[in-house]
Amino acid sequence: MIEQAESAAGRTSAGASDGTSTPVRPGRRRSEESRLAILTAATELLGEVGYARLTVEGIAARAGTGKQTVYRWWPGKADVLLEAVTAHARQHIALPDTGDHAADLRTFLAATFAAATPPTTDALRALMAEAQIDPAFGDRFRETLLHPRREALGTLVDRARTAGLLAPQLTTATAVDLAFGALWYRLLGTRDPLDDDLAELLTRTLLLPSATSSGSADGA
Numbered sequence: 648m649i650e651q652a653e654s655a656a657g658r659t660s661a662g663a664s665d666g667t668s669t670p671v672r673p674g675r676r677r678s679e680e681s682r683l684a685i686l687t688a689a690t691e692l693l694g695e696v697g698y699a700r701l702t703v704e705g706i707a708a709r710a711g712t713g714k715q716t717v718y719r720w721w722p723g724k725a726d727v728l729l730e731a732v733t734a735h736a737r738q739h740i741a742l743p744d745t746g747d748h749a750a751d752l753r754t755f756l757a758a759t760f761a762a763a764t765p766p767t768t769d770a771l772r773a774l775m776a777e778a779q780i781d782p783a784f785g786d787r788f789r790e791t792l793l794h795p796r797r798e799a800l801g802t803l804v805d806r807a808r809t810a811g812l813l814a815p816q817l818t819t820a821t822a823v824d825l826a827f828g829a830l831w832y833r834l835l836g837t838r839d840p841l842d843d844d845l846a847e848l849l850t851r852t853l854l855l856p857s858a859t860s861s862g863s864a865d866g867a
Contacts, residue, residue, distance in 0.1 A: 684710040685717060686731040693728065694766035698773035703727075725777045725784050728770045733792050735767055742799050748807040749859045753850040755803055756826060759796075760841035763834065771834060797823050804853065812858035822853045 688709035693701055701724050707714040721727045739762040743751040763771065774792070778785035804822045807813045813822065826849050833839045851859050 681710070681712055681716065682720070685712065685720075685727060686734065689724065689727045690731050690766045690770060693769050693773070698724075698769070698776075722784075725774060725781070726787065729774055729784075729788060729791055732767060732770050732774065733795075735762060736792070736796065740799070742802065744806075748803070748810055748812050749850055749854055752803050752807065752854065753846050755800065756846035756849055757843050759800075759830065760843075760846055763830070763841050768834060775831070775835065797827065800826060807854055807858065810858075812854050814853055814855060817853065825849070825853065 685706060689701070689706045692705055692709055696705070703714050703717050703724055706724065706727060707717050710717075717727065721730070736759075740755065740758045743754050745751055774788055778788040800823050801819050804813060804819045808819060813819075817825075829845065829849060830841060833841055833845075
């Protein structure tokens with residue numbers, strides 16, 4: 648889930664410019680090689696053993712480092728996964744600006760859904776659950792992952808609204824709620840697919856027919 652190109656790709660992806668990441672604890676400067684090894688180890692082990700059995704010790708052993716290194720950089724396993732998921736989103740979900748508001752929205756939603764595959768889906772479910780029981784982590788989860796994703800989608804919706812193409816009964820905030828609400832409901836509840844069909848349906852729901860009449864899922 649975490650490739651070596653993450654840093655370069657993140658500079659051109661949605662949310663890369665916001666500078667958000669999981670807070671780093673004071674201490675020695677992080678080694679990029681060790682950081683990537685730890686993030687990769689955490690996501691691999693999550694898929695193998697599940698969140699309940701995932702441990703900092705196991706992550707450190709898989710990454711070939713000491714658990715003290717992990718604890719020096721992150722408060723615990725949830726924050727390791729949070730940074731991994733955030734990096735994954737930056738790397739794979741671009742913020743398009745082609746001038747075609749429907750196509751840009753459809754592309755963003757399709758990329759968001761395409762990025763939500765195992766082990767990322769396992770991490771997202773675990774992190775959402777952790778955010779409900781640990782208020783401090785919940786704050787970090789919202790600030791690091793949820794808010795930048797909302798801002799990115801909100802940018803696209805605002806462009807459509809300025810062009811007079813947003814469905815008139817919607818505000819930008821409500822449109823974003825509808826789109827990400829569908830994602831989280833399927834992710835946590837029904838586990839129905841997150842696919843291009845959903846991206847197309849949401850685009851047609853959020854925008855006026857005149858914005859989407861010339862586009863389709865095949866043309867996205």
